[in-house]
Amino acid sequence: MAQFYTAKQRVTTKQRITVTIEDLDPFGQGVARHQGKTIFVSGALPGEQAEITLTEDKRQFARAKVTRLLSSSPARVTPRCPHFNTCGGCQQQHVDVVLQQQSKAQALSRMLSKEAQRVVAVDEVIAGEPWGYRRRARLGLQWQNKSQQLRMGFRQEASNDLVDIQQCPILTPELEALITPLRQCLRELKAVKRLGHVELVQADNGPLMVLRHLDALHVDDREKLERFSHKHQLMMFLDDGSENLTALSNNQPFYQSHKLKLTFSPQDFIQVNDAVNQQMVARAIDWLDLQPDDRVLDLFCGMGNFTLPIGKVVQNAVGVEGVAALVRQAAYNADLNSLKNVSFFQHNLEEDVSRQPWAAQGFNKVLLDPARAGAAGVMTHVVKLAPQRVVYVSCNPTTLARDSQTLLLAGYQLERVAMLDMFPHTRHLESMVLFKKT
Structure with a gap:
């Protein structure tokens, strides 16, 4: 008679442990420590004690979810959206807005301090209404x-x-x-x-x-x-x-910024949070200390979100962007607003820029607003231009910290830091930094 071997099914029990949450990371996860290992706990807040179940266990860290909350933080609030526990759009609706901003600002400070090799404080949080902001x-x-x-x-x-x-x-x-x-x-x-x-x-x-x-x-x-x-x-x-x-209609969408009318195609990128964007542009103009004889270079300019308002103040402003459709829209808006001193160029800023017609125009101030990948391809050229001031607007603190190193090594001083609360209730962390030539 034939006999068949059947292996016993391996039963694994997910480990449950009790921890006290010490911190909140910028992604809205509670941070606890157990037996020398850092554990990131989704849904838990600083000061709370919770029974948790590990969902991922690595050598250096672990991830976990709350099985049972044993104590509740004063910063815990009731999520306004009924879909919060299932929808992946927001991660922090259970967190008081003040704590959200503090945790993001602290994370930004830590990352920049590491690169600058000194304590870098966040000077301000630029924020708008936390609800009804997404356009x-x-x-x-x-x-x-x-x-x-x-x-x-x-x-x-x-x-x-x-x-x-x-x-x-x-x-x-x-x-x-x-x-x-x-x-x-x-x-x-x-x-x-x-x-x-x-x-x-x-x-x-x-x-x-x-x-x-x-x-x-x-x-x-x-x-x-x-x-x-x-x-x-x-x-x-x-x-x-x-x-x-x-x-299906003849209307062309537009938004207004600093008394300018900026038309756009539905396919064009525009900043999601209008209130924070307006403040961000104003702060950039202030930090650059713009003067009538300035020549300003705006890299990764999009459809001129910064370039066009800057052009109202200075002698000459040049925007450079990799997406041709955005460059065309920016140039159209310059004409629409009678800004004859503003020009735009299309170029992939991850490639060499030294032979570009705009590259040697003697800019004394520079603004950068790159995508998440950062501005590594153009940082060396920015240093060669030797501008008096550089404002870097970032949607990724990791690449901001990396690119900052190029300026710091070239003798620039990190002067101002702002955390931009562009996306309340989410894990996104945006910021802007001012560098000055010493």
Whole structure:
């Protein structure tokens, strides 16, 4: 008789331990220490005692989730959004806004102090309203065959599944009010099973929407969308995956900044938090100490968010950006606002810039606003220009700290640091730093 060997199933029990949370990292995770190891605990706050379960155990650190909260911090607040525990958009709605800002500022200080080899304090926190601030959002769309329903919302943390949101209190009130009627409109389309996502943007002249559709739209669907746009006074654009959008209205979106009218395409990058952006631009102008005879270089300039307001003050301002469409939009806005002393160039700033026509124009002040990858490719050239002042705006403290080292080694002094609370209730940490030539 044949005999078959069956291995005994290995049973593993996830370790549960009790810890006291000592700190909060900038990503909203509680920080505890157990037997010499740092443990990052999602959902826990400083001063709280909690029973936790390890979800990841490495040699240097571990991650855990709260099994049972044994004590509660005064800084713990009730999340305003009913989707907070499932939606991956926000990570810190359970944390008092003051503590959110403090933890991010402390993390920024630690990282910059390490590079500067001295204590670098954060001088100020630039913030706006913590709710209703987000003027741009992309909502995913998923058709569920089993339930025959359309889901519309943000993705769950570490998942491709969408949370079918009913509200989103960090969106501007005008955009949040569109969620329910928009879902109903999309459910009634013949193309409901072949939709990709919707982009909602709050311009100063009203809300706009971009609908990504995977197949050509039936004429009935276009008519329904046009009626929806008229009813909700919404600028509507259709995206079929080609280079250009199809506009269902003639209005062009714009926003105002420092008494300038800045038009933009729905595909263009604009800062999500208008209130913080306005303060950030004003602070950059102040820190650069702009004078009428200054020549200012703005690297990674986008569509001129800093360049155009700077151009109102100085002799000459030059913006350089890698995305050609943003350069065209920036140049258009310079003409629209009669700024003849402002010019824009397109160049990949990760490549050599020494032979570019703008590279040797004798700039005495420089501003950088790179993406998360930082500005490593251009830092050496910035040093060669020897500007009196450099303002670096960052959305990634790691690359900011790395690029700061180039300026510090070249004799620049780190003078001012501000934490930008551009994305309250999330893990994003943005900042701006002033360097002066000693």
